Amino acid sequence: MVESVEEKAKSGIWGLDDILCGGFTREHMFLVEGDPGTGKTTIALQFLMEGAKAGEKCLYITLSETERELRLGAASHGWTLDERIVVFELLPPESLLDSEQQQSLLYSSDLELGETTKQIFAAVDRVQPSRVVLDSLSEIRLLAQSSLRYRRQILAIKHYFANLGATVLLLDDMTSDVGDKTIHSVAHGVVRLEELAPAYGAERRRARVIKYRGVKFRGGFHDITITTGGLNVFPRLVASEHRSRYARQVLSSGIAELDKLLGGGIESGSSTLILGPAGTGKSHLAIVFLVAAVARGEKAAFFVFDEELGLLFDRMKGLGIDLQAMQRSGSLFIEQVDAAELSPGEFAHRVRKRVDENQVKSVLIDSLNGYQASMPEENSLILHVHELLQYLNRQGAATFMTVAQHGLVGDMKAPVDVTYLADTVILLRYFEALGTVRRAMSIIKKRTGAHESTIREYRIDNRGITVGGPLVDFQGVLRGVPVYVGANNPLLDEPLS
Numbered sequence: 001m002v003e004s005v006e007e008k009a010k011s012g013i014w015g016l017d018d019i020l021c022g023g024f025t026r027e028h029m030f031l032v033e034g035d036p037g038t039g040k041t042t043i044a045l046q047f048l049m050e051g052a053k054a055g056e057k058c059l060y061i062t063l064s065e066t067e068r069e070l071r072l073g074a075a076s077h078g079w080t081l082d083e084r085i086v087v088f089e090l091l092p093p094e095s096l097l098d099s100e101q102q103q104s105l106l107y108s109s110d111l112e113l114g115e116t117t118k119q120i121f122a123a124v125d126r127v128q129p130s131r132v133v134l135d136s137l138s139e140i141r142l143l144a145q146s147s148l149r150y151r152r153q154i155l156a157i158k159h160y161f162a163n164l165g166a167t168v169l170l171l172d173d174m175t176s177d178v179g180d181k182t183i184h185s186v187a188h189g190v191v192r193l194e195e196l197a198p199a200y201g202a203e204r205r206r207a208r209v210i211k212y213r214g215v216k217f218r219g220g221f222h223d224i225t226i227t228t229g230g231l232n233v234f235p236r237l238v239a240s241e242h243r244s245r246y247a248r249q250v251l252s253s254g255i256a257e258l259d260k261l262l263g264g265g266i267e268s269g270s271s272t273l274i275l276g277p278a279g280t281g282k283s284h285l286a287i288v289f290l291v292a293a294v295a296r297g298e299k300a301a302f303f304v305f306d307e308e309l310g311l312l313f314d315r316m317k318g319l320g321i322d323l324q325a326m327q328r329s330g331s332l333f334i335e336q337v338d339a340a341e342l343s344p345g346e347f348a349h350r351v352r353k354r355v356d357e358n359q360v361k362s363v364l365i366d367s368l369n370g371y372q373a374s375m376p377e378e379n380s381l382i383l384h385v386h387e388l389l390q391y392l393n394r395q396g397a398a399t400f401m402t403v404a405q406h407g408l409v410g411d412m413k414a415p416v417d418v419t420y421l422a423d424t425v426i427l428l429r430y431f432e433a434l435g436t437v438r439r440a441m442s443i444i445k446k447r448t449g450a451h452e453s454t455i456r457e458y459r460i461d462n463r464g465i466t467v468g469g470p471l472v473d474f475q476g477v478l479r480g481v482p483v484y485v486g487a488n489n490p491l492l493d494e495p496l497s
Helices: 014-019 040-053 065-074 108-127 138-146 147-163 183-187 255-263 282-297 309-318 323-328 344-358 370-371 378-394
Strands: 029-034 060-064 083-091 131-135 167-172 189-196 203-214 223-227 232-233 271-277 299-304 331-336 358-364 396-403 424-433 436-446 455-461 462-471
Touching: 014 131, 014 203, 014 223, 029 040, 029 147, 029 183, 040 060, 040 065, 040 131, 040 167, 040 189, 040 232, 060 065, 060 108, 108 138, 108 147, 108 167, 138 147, 138 167, 147 167, 147 183, 183 455, 189 309, 203 323, 223 344, 232 344, 255 424, 255 455, 255 462, 271 282, 271 378, 282 299, 282 309, 282 323, 282 358, 282 396, 282 424, 282 462, 299 344, 309 323, 323 331, 331 344, 344 358, 344 378, 358 370, 370 378, 370 396
Parallel strands: 029 167, 029 189, 060 083, 060 131, 131 167, 271 396, 271 424, 299 331, 299 358, 358 396
Antiparallel strands: 189 203, 203 223, 223 232, 424 436, 436 455, 455 462
């Protein structure tokens, strides 16, 4: 397909205009289909309000809802339909409601279909609108009773509106004949809305452009939400569309021994995965990098999936890090993410918004275990993370992710393997020595440069993270029960009481 050069009618929904590459092509007819409750009416109202804002005359023809129901629905979003939006409630003719006047030689559906079309055309002739919504096609399909009559009726409506020069949205709730694709071949474009019901959490909605003649639209599924204020579409993130120039530099963690282990530090425009069992300090270690970024005068963003913010603030304050002070200064943006309520597309949009609007240069996602909970399938997580990391890397942001492994010592497994996606992987482990449980850190991968291949012990206390020297006199630290083979004790002193 080629990009359309025709003028577009904006929908009033930024994300929908994005996936439609500007909006609906003017003077054409489009189909918006989906089950009841997926947001068709909301899209239609926003489409008409956008037209009214631009000074266009708009007409909403409703066959299924009353005008009062429509206005109440708009009021629930805080909208008032102004005088430029005319609502025409199409009622059955009185002769068809009177049993004494019903014809016996003709089917009532024949009379109703003809009368319905006549009333639609009369309303359009009276208003002369630039934008029209017809809600819904299910009523016309039922009256037509056959696919042939239905197609002819839709073609007649299409040619009528084409001569008028109006941009038309046809709504179809897909309640009568789901398998009938007649309208798909007639419409200039087709947008489908779907609703998914996960085993736990709120329902998920998504949109897909099935067809758009002459326009290179953004394909695939895109997450949508309906909130007070209207419908939101979150276009699927495509990292290749977002490139920027930046100077790659080495970023210090603020801990000299940790920087040595990392071969100097972490590079900007790269991703770091911190892997380890529960309690090894993954979040704390990742926050150390955010604190260092704020100290350099940069802005950072922290997306928290697993921990309640109040508890996080208190815990980090006890370790000498005041997250709230950094948040108040505007250097650190912290967002609590509810995986059961937030769709992956909306989450990616939130991250993008922070990077684009606030010039954030360090991003922490804690953790991918919580992020995975918002995904219908594990494969989806891998694809989402891949695009998100590629996007952040191309913006010059340093990204940090944590993953909690199952188990404490010995052979441990992660719920999802994303080690191949990250540029740097930091592995945290427990090990037992001299009757105590200790922690060890190692770098198992770094694409952007050399790093130490040693294993170092680290300690967490009220002074923060202390990293010791290489554990050269121990064998089997990563297995959890090492054997001491040296002459000198390289372990860190016991934590101060």
